Amino acid sequence: MSNLFTPVKIGPIELRNRTVRSAAFEGMCENNSPSQSLFDYHTAVARGGIGMTTVAYAAVCRSGLSFERQLWMREEIVPELKRLTDAIHREGARASIQLGHCGNMSHRRICGCRPLGASSGFNLYSPTFVHGMTVKEIDEVVEAYGKAVELSIKAGFDAVEIHAGHGYLISQFLSPYTNRRKDEYGGSLENRMRFMRRCMKAVTDAGKGKVAIFVKMNTRDGFRGGMEIDESIEVARELQRCGADALVLSGGFVSRAPMYVMRGQFPVRTITHYMPMKTQWWLKLGVLLGGKIVCPTVPFRHLFFLEDSMKFRKALPDMPLVYVGGVLSRADADKVMDSGFELLQMGRAVLEDTDFVNKMKADENHCSGCEHTNFCVGRMYTLEMCCHKVCKDITPALKRNVERTIRSNDRMERKLGYK
């Protein structure tokens, strides 16, 4: 028996067990505000036995939005968020909120300005021209991080998770691939960490000791020319010095290596099926023609970040570390705990079944039914995330595509000896 179902203290809070629902974008916030479906979803996850659930990907300010159905932290949504955290607490779980800024991964129509980035350039995804941030703009975003933490506290969250990975703004400053600045924010790692340090100062000034401060970061960016483990360990040490209470160890870069984040195939058919033809025909065509080339498959395996995360465990012996990536069974969860991580996060296993944690507790042989088709990811780009098994509007053609994906995943994973 591992310590999976024992309480744990992180910063100022205690969780009833070691499980956390990872930040997995819900797409349930029309008008950038919480909805009843967001409320129902997280309440169900809390009822399913989780230690803490994370509301995903809230933008600290408008320029940080990359989706239409994404939360944007502002005073007027605090009462609705409070209703949500109260409901999560009534179920015995803790509530966390992921705070981020998408940087160059946006479009003027959504973020209200020319997308900001560490450096100027062109973003093939949106597609759009990106504006390298001035120091004044940096100051404004740093301030927005502090303000967003204050609002999160007011809304009753127990924890905040600062998004410093996956190629979003903080990660765009850290990575030499996206940071080509010539000033004190670019060049050496010391300089590339400056923006992150300033955001962390604003976050800790607003929240240290009041909420648990988690930071989700990359172990690697997942492509040649991005951040590698040695530099990322330095980033982790810096985050510890900056006052983070725990680090969530992930990887990948949405604009360059998106499937490194969660593994499996890029769900081209699902994404293009849901994209509106009228406003996004050009993007739809681009994704259909080039999606699999620009976003190559990274084969899935259970606990796909464990080997890299262990290097962080060794390098940071006294820092609470959170494992994420491919936890699909009680055996996986026990293995993570036995490897010395304080907590584990799960995205798709809990997305497929909000009762996954209770089922793992009742049955030590319990296994998730998630087949990592990434249908949920494809749908989330346009509508609310949803597993294909319960999706009411799935068409027969999409269903056949999902079944084909399951068969080809199976063939690939057997060939590689992952199964």
Ligand SMILES: Cc1cc2nc3c(=O)[nH]c(=O)nc-3n(C[C@H](O)[C@H](O)[C@H](O)COP(=O)(O)O)c2cc1C
């Ligand atoms: C539908 C979906 C949406 C996601 N959205 C986010 C997000 O908003 N922020 C984030 O940090 N990670 C996001 N992720 C990544 C997950 O949090 C997690 O790191 C990844 O899926 C690996 O965990 P898993 O194998 O347990 O799913 C998302 C994953 C999925 C499947």
